[in-house]
Amino acid sequence: GAVVSQHPSWVICKSGTSVKIECRSLDFQATTMFWYRQFPKQSLMLMATSNEGSKATYEQGVEKDKFLINHASLTLSTLTVTSAHPEDSSFYICSANPGGGYEQYFGPGTRLTVT
């Protein structure tokens, strides 16, 4: 149980284009989902917290107009990187909280490369 999937697992896009990453909780409903960014050999940095049906809460320094988050249902959250640039290349990971507890279950991550 507690499986979270992400799609795609890796994506290469050209500078200036937009990329959408999906995060799904497969066997539970997630009242809250989180989006993290991880650079090589570094820790996870929280980008934003999203609750179903409401606007996401972004961490300080994260551009909300660049990283659009939509928590459309209790099993799906999407992250859209708009007008991507090479510095946006990173490993993006989502996690989901089933509600009623503290646990976060992580997806497998999406490797984004912007050329």
Added chain:
Amino acid sequence: GENVEQHPSTLSVQEGDSAVIKCTYSDSASNYFPWYKQELGKGPQLIIDIRSNVGEKKDQRIAVTLNKTAKHFSLHITETQPEDSAVYFCAASLRNQFYFGTGTSLTVIP
């Protein structure tokens, strides 16, 4: 916010030996402390967790201890195996937000 420190950054042990990773946190209001294992190119996998009202928890070869007074918690892996090689992250949950340590790269030498 919360500040979590993790040591050591790298750890090499012989197969069969024990490995210990330590974390400290700064905010006494943190109430949940998970440990994650991350293999290269994959997402973190929850391996064990502990809540603030518990001092110790064990699951087969893995155990976690928590000292609330000193604000530190530790991961103990016994009888290490090569497949335990990975990066391990501790985290502290404060108001349902996770603050991660900087990670420990564990290598188990066969």
